[in-house]
Amino acid sequence: MEFKPLKNIESSFKLIRLFSIVFVCACTCITVYSVWSSYSFAEAQRQKIYVLDQGKSLMLALSQDLAQNRPVEAKDHIRRFHELFFTLSPDKNAIEYNINQALCLSDKSAYTIYKDLVESGYFNRIISGNVTQRIWVDSISCNFINYPYEATVFARQHIIRETTVTERNLITSCRLRNTSRSDNNPHGFILENFNIKENEDNSSWNR
Numbered sequence: 001m002e003f004k005p006l007k008n009i010e011s012s013f014k015l016i017r018l019f020s021i022v023f024v025c026a027c028t029c030i031t032v033y034s035v036w037s038s039y040s041f042a043e044a045q046r047q048k049i050y051v052l053d054q055g056k057s058l059m060l061a062l063s064q065d066l067a068q069n070r071p072v073e074a075k076d077h078i079r080r081f082h083e084l085f086f087t088l089s090p091d092k093n094a095i096e097y098n099i100n101q102a103l104c105l106s107d108k109s110a111y112t113i114y115k116d117l118v119e120s121g122y123f124n125r126i127i128s129g130n131v132t133q134r135i136w137v138d139s140i141s142c143n144f145i146n147y148p149y150e151a152t153v154f155a156r157q158h159i160i161r162e163t164t165v166t167e168r169n170l171i172t173s174c175r176l177r178n179t180s181r182s183d184n185n186p187h188g189f190i191l192e193n194f195n196i197k198e199n200e201d202n203s204s205w206n207r
Helices: 009-046 066-086 092-103 108-119 122-128
Strands: 048-053 057-062 132-143 149-160 164-178 189-206
Touching: 066 092, 066 108, 066 132, 066 149, 066 164, 066 189, 092 108, 092 122, 108 122, 108 189
Parallel strands: none
Antiparallel strands: 048 057, 132 149, 149 164, 164 189
């Protein structure tokens, strides 16, 4: 039985043209899919970081979007500053070390408060009275909608003397601005407009 479409040259040309169009479309789809798959694979590979463990073995680590971690880093930056600035022991060198580390995380506003405490003899009384001061940060409220970020810290201070322990409520406010990272400032924030809003005795008890 003869294949009728081939009898007509015009019909044969239309059929060949249809096959050509289908073939070109199929090649285009395959090419687009291949390029898209390659790009997706390359993006996935960029998220992987291989770390050499002391020259012995490779460990796989996953990278993350920096913006996802900024709120966590901001709160840890604030917490670390308060722990350094308000945790004191009756040792001049220890006090100076903590304060210097805290000042690396802040601007001149914290230094101004520090100088006021020095001039009032606060640190001298800590040393002469053999007083130890500890701080517990209860909560940190940050507004990450507007930049620079506004933050309020609610904390408690324990002032430990030889016979008594005094607890104080501490409320501070500050702003956070992005800055370059360094060994002394690993989170890349600078604490600005630091202000002690409330610092009052809450209770005291004998040891």
